[in-house]
Amino acid sequence: MNGRVTFRGGRRHGLGQAIRSGWLPLLLLFGSLIIIGVPIVMAVAWSLVDPDNPWSFPDVFPPSLSLAQWQYVFKYTDIVRAIVTSYELAAASTLLAFVLSLPTAYAIGRFDFRGKEAIRILLLLPLVLPGLVVALFLSRVFGFMGLAQTFPGLVLGHTLLVLPYMARLMSTSFEAIPRDISDAASNLGASELRKFREIYLPMIMPGIFAGAILTFIASLEEFALTFVIGTPDYQTIPTILFGFLTQHFVRTNAAVVALILMVPNVVMLFIADRALRADFVASAYGKL
Numbered sequence: 001m002n003g004r005v006t007f008r009g010g011r012r013h014g015l016g017q018a019i020r021s022g023w024l025p026l027l028l029l030f031g032s033l034i035i036i037g038v039p040i041v042m043a044v045a046w047s048l049v050d051p052d053n054p055w056s057f058p059d060v061f062p063p064s065l066s067l068a069q070w071q072y073v074f075k076y077t078d079i080v081r082a083i084v085t086s087y088e089l090a091a092a093s094t095l096l097a098f099v100l101s102l103p104t105a106y107a108i109g110r111f112d113f114r115g116k117e118a119i120r121i122l123l124l125l126p127l128v129l130p131g132l133v134v135a136l137f138l139s140r141v142f143g144f145m146g147l148a149q150t151f152p153g154l155v156l157g158h159t160l161l162v163l164p165y166m167a168r169l170m171s172t173s174f175e176a177i178p179r180d181i182s183d184a185a186s187n188l189g190a191s192e193l194r195k196f197r198e199i200y201l202p203m204i205m206p207g208i209f210a211g212a213i214l215t216f217i218a219s220l221e222e223f224a225l226t227f228v229i230g231t232p233d234y235q236t237i238p239t240i241l242f243g244f245l246t247q248h249f250v251r252t253n254a255a256v257v258a259l260i261l262m263v264p265n266v267v268m269l270f271i272a273d274r275a276l277r278a279d280f281v282a283s284a285y286g287k288l
Helices: 002-021 023-047 068-076 079-110 116-128 131-145 151-176 179-187 192-203 205-221 224-230 237-246 251-275 278-284
Strands: none
Touching: 023 068, 023 251, 068 079, 068 251, 079 116, 079 151, 079 192, 079 205, 079 237, 079 251, 116 151, 131 151, 131 224, 151 205, 151 224, 179 192, 192 205, 205 237, 205 251, 224 237, 237 251
């Protein structure tokens, strides 16, 4: 028994020592760079392949570089319009998800009522169901409603799929607000509307910001619903990427479109990481 306890304690001590010495964080950082960095480097390399000098084995790097692949994508595809449509769609669905999530998250986070857990589960259902299945059934419903192949229909569909991200983060943020703060404001005569405007909203701002980033990125990357409901009238970056991956598997052109889709998302994640630092959260809670 003593030997077993000592062994477990030794393992915990060894793990703590690895964390304090910095080896474990460095190892995790190295693994993350490999997982994220290698695909980006490969995408950049494939997007710069010279058509006159194809890249093939045993060459480790392209024998020569060219912007011909980028020129082809911007000349022979509707990528510019697809970029505009993707960002308009992501912005509209993020805004609508916020408007719909705010009262729901407020009720879930601040009140106890019958059916609360059932509502939580229902909010998460779009994350569990396959996107293509949701798209097929929505296309039928939207067809009856006249929303198929329309921008409002795409906004509604994307909002349904990204709503769980916004609602979950906002409800968790409401739940994290200390009850003492709400009680103190009530004792000072603050109405529920004033508490919501002057106390709750500033304190959940990090959750709103994080939810907006996640919903925006999720909408940008959504393919199945856009393909089923929007095409051929509306194209987004993922639908153009899918075209290069299915017709003749043009790796070089697909790499260009993948970078157009991926790089802004990575930049937004870095911005979110910097904005959600401890000082931002602390300032939202009035501690600075």
